[in-house]
Amino acid sequence: MDFLRPTTLAEALAAKAERPDLVPIAGGTDVMVELNFDHRRPPGLLDLTGIAELARWSADGDVLRVGAAVPYARIVQDLGDRLPGLAMASRTVGSPQIRNRGTVGGNLGSASPAGDTHPVLIAGDAVVEVASARGARSIPADEFYLGVKRSALEPDELITAVRLAAATGPQQFAKVGTRNAMVIAVCSFAVSLHPERLRVGAAVGSAAPTPRRASAAEEFLSAELTSAGLWESREPLPDSVQRRFGELVAEAASPIDDVRGSAAYRRHALAVLARRSLGWAWREHSGGGNERCA
């Protein structure tokens, strides 16, 4: 097995163009498990940890650009105020040791339907930046995932960053698992309120072959909030609205029965997660303080 450690993105892209079979490694928290158990024998590894430009985040006005190789621990530490949804999801990944190494780029690279950052990226209308020696392109998060562990990334491309707007309203992420640490989500849910656009973002994880936007739920709630003037009045949300939102979120999923849970359980749990997360987010919008769940 070859091992390449470029120190610039240009070098990495040149290597990937010449040898698309090279497997990138960032935090290694997915790749190493595959190597140690011989599930994968790549002809070579492309170590991305020497590339400083991938390990940085920056702000361009209200838009944050988080480098693909920024570890979760740094997102939690540095971006909790501006990207609360992403920070919440990051805080639930694995354990402290995993969060010191694991990255959003790796979560996207694996494209597991259970990856925790995916619903947050979709709900926050994030854009995935990818690059190859041929040039760079931006892929909206909800077009990035194509199937179980399949993505829109071409073999010669690398993920360079995710771009998303700083929060303008409350964001929540919640997942169901058997314990708090080191569990693959049975199902997960993210919601973002965008008051300035009178829009709600909502997405589910671990409940379909790909993470998925809950479009009907988004449209229903955005319309309800706008027509009842609730964005401005910030009055409590009617129970019926919260419940209907939960139902529509559950309908967006097409879950399976597996060792972690049955499809019926996942649908039920998603409805509950969605209703509760919306409740937390709305209370924060109404000035009831910022509630955190993780």
Added chain:
Amino acid sequence: MPNPPHHANTHTRRTVLKSTTVAAASTALLPDAASGAASPAAANPGDVVRVTLSVNGRSRVVDVEPRVTLLDALRERLGLTGTKKGCDRGECGACTVLVDGERIKSCLTLAVMRRGSEITTVEGLADGDRLHPVQAAFIRHDAFQCGGCTSGQIMSAVACVREGHTGSEAEIREWMSGNLCRCACYQNIVAAVADAAREVRR
């Protein structure tokens, strides 16, 4: 934690590995990739790469295939068997070491990726005969039974204390959640971490 197969005969196996390393090193045919650390240093399939690791303040040279984890390099090439292998998949925390002061799982990183990093293992904590405050607290609180998880717990606890995540029992449990104990000594481990944090702050 599934027991790694080489627990029973560690001694013999380690001795064998040591002598192979010596034999391999003496052939002097190894590509020295350490010098090319900054550039894309390719190694051919089956190639052994010479890697200089800084472990517990000492510079150590190992000849490893690129696929060798830091954990295996420490245990099987450097004879530093204090770091344990429980699962080899990031779940148990027995292999926790500090890399540039941060706790990571050494089974989830390659030795070749850790050139130029400062690695601290449980062997590097004590100052001569004086135990590190976390080690001493584990003994005072009887925070282990079989000891299989202990070096990982201690390394994780050192980082946990330094990070300042010891404000309450719940906080310690949350921030020590990457380390499992099959003997379920959690109560005593939490007490040891809290005590060590007080000690360090004094």
